[in-house]
Amino acid sequence: MSTDIKAPTFPESVQDGTVATWHKQPGEACSRDELIVDIETDKVVLEVVAPADGTLSEIIKGEGDTVLSNEVIAKFEEGAAGSAKSDSKPAADEGKAEDKSAETKSEDSGESSDKLLSPAARKMADENNIDPASVAGTGKDGRVTKEDVLNHLKSSESKPADKPAQSSSQAAAAPAPMAAGERVEKRVPMTRLRKRIAERLLEATSTTAMLTTFNEVNMGPVMELRKQYKDQFEKVHNGTRLGFMGFFVKAATEALKRFPAVNASLDGDDVVYHGYQDIGVAVSTDKGLVVPVLRNSEKMSIAEVESTIRDFGLRARDGKLSIDEMTGGTFTITNGGVFGSLLSTPILNLPQTAILGMHKIQERPMAVNGKVEIQPMMYLALSYDHRLIDGKEAVQFLVAIKELLEDPARILLEI
Template identity: 70%
Template sequence: MTTEIKAPTFPESVADGTIATWHKQPGEACKRDELLVDIETDKVVLEVVAPADGVVEEIVKAEGETVLSDEVIGRFKEGASGSASADKAETKKEDEPKTEESAPAKSAEDLKVSPAARKMIEENGLDAAAITATGKGGLITKEDVVSHMEQPKATDKPEAAAKATSSQAPEKASLDNLVVGERVEKRVPMTRMRARIAERLLEASQGTAMLTTFNEVNMKPIMELRSQYKELFEKTHNGTRLGFMGFFVKAACEALKRFPAVNASLDGNDIVYHGYQDIGVAVSTDKGLVVPVLRDADAMGIANVEDKIRDFGLRARDGKLGIDDIQGGTFTITNGGVFGSLLSTPILNPPQTAILGMHKIQERPMAVNGQVEILPMMYLALSYDHRLIDGKEAVQFLVTIKDLIEDPARILLEV
């Protein structure tokens, strides 16, 4: 039975998507729930899996094409296996001696080339007839093209190696294996996610009255508490590690209750005050920055917060975050300190009206009761929309965060 492979149902905030990668080609057998295709939207990468055991019969939408919600992108034949003729051809090919005269060369019209492979062939000006096909039924796959392009690297001819290197410069140009003096460039299209991130950053900088206020916090009490209880915490909570984000999330929830405007959002000329705290946590991935949301963070314990953030990080790295994971949010926390940032100005995440920036913990000499002490200090930054939040509220909010972190017992007591 043949069924249609359809794009997922996109939410209202996502207009369309782009076919990123077909993991299976026509004639390739696959098992139920095996990944067929990745669809990239401006927020996340969505996966479409096989509905049953069978074979991809036809690809309707090739890589790079735009698709709409629930649009047919291919056809799938349930219960079928790989092409029998292709299997026989492969078996026969293995049995026959490998000689150049064993089969006549195929013409370009006779070659079977996957969409991804055809795109690479055209971009790099390759001869398809010279590429060894390993796919079902003699299909030239993307991997075949990559292997063909890498072949000159194994030769002793430096000219061939240099030509191969320049013809396949990766998206993030590597300086390895380059001949001295070469100036390699490669133009690649911006991904939908990166384009959307750029659009939102411009929207935040041009469409809001954004200001930033700074303060610094003594991390010594939190670090001592963490050092004292981290082993017991990990043992009690099934391997969940005690980090700093859990404390900052809980401190932010308490501060947001005291200053509702910081937890509000703007909808045109309306101010929407939220009676809950959904905290977005910025996560960096290879494809760009995403902000998964901790729903009802005020009702979560520190262990739940730490466990959820770790889960978000792993799923973001593997491209497993769903659209529901990153929608909404009333306030955002971003931690540039994990990359060594000492001080920065975080950009708002519209329609939210504030974002808290954490930074690197660094020992500095501080005056304490008239004495100089070396303390682990962290700069905090709060960027806010001055159209809704006054400077007084912003400063008091940040001071509240500072007070709660420097005396963590207040988080528990809510004082």
């Protein structure tokens, strides 16, 4: 029976998508719920799976084609693969049938290893010349994730006995060395997600009166509190680790309550003041920057903030975040410090009017009560839309965050 394979239903905020990668070609057998194609939208990569056991019979939309919500992109024959395998063979051809069966099994084993790879894992396996069949999968239904490939790489590096065979196979697959003085260029199309990010960044810089104000915070009190309670915190909250983002989110939430303009957004000539705090947390992935949102952060505990952010990070790297989770937000926090950034000017995440930039914690000599002491300091940057937020409000908002972090008891007491 022939079945139409359709693009997923896109939410209202997404107009269309692009066919990113076909993981199956016409004539290839597919198992139920096996990944067939990736559809890339402005915000996430959506996976389309096989509706049943069968064969992909026809591809209507090729890689790079634009597709609309629920548009037919391929034809699928249900049960075609199963019926082909059950064909009986004459007794005279029994030996050949067994040979073909063995070949089919070996091909199926190769296909099963391929079908169980997530897109990120497949890319990493190809880049490192790793046979997917040699990687143990820990994902759903035995799917190999990016973390599984990373663990496989680490275990391979830790086995000296395996290095000669591994290096010889890699040497055989390695491309010929470039000639001296050769200048190589590679041209690849920009992904849809990267193009959308570029459009939004250009829009933010060209349509807003963006300004950045800076301050610095002594992270000593937070670091001391974290050192004192991190083990007990992790034990009480079922393995959730106590990091710095929980303190920053709670400090920002309290500061947003005090300065509603920083939590507002512009809609044409209207100012929309939000009576809630939905804080977006920027997460870096291989495909680009995404900003999942912590809904009603004013009602969340530090433990809930930390566990939710960790979940966002893991699912963002596997492309599992939903569009709804990245829609909205009244304020954004981005942490360039995890990559070693000492100072930066973050760009607004429209239609929001402010974004907080965290940076690397650096020990510096500071004057404390007339004496020079070494303190763990962090630069904070607040970019804001000067059309709505005055410099006075922006500076006071940033000072409020600084004071809350330098005396964490204020966060609990909301003072």
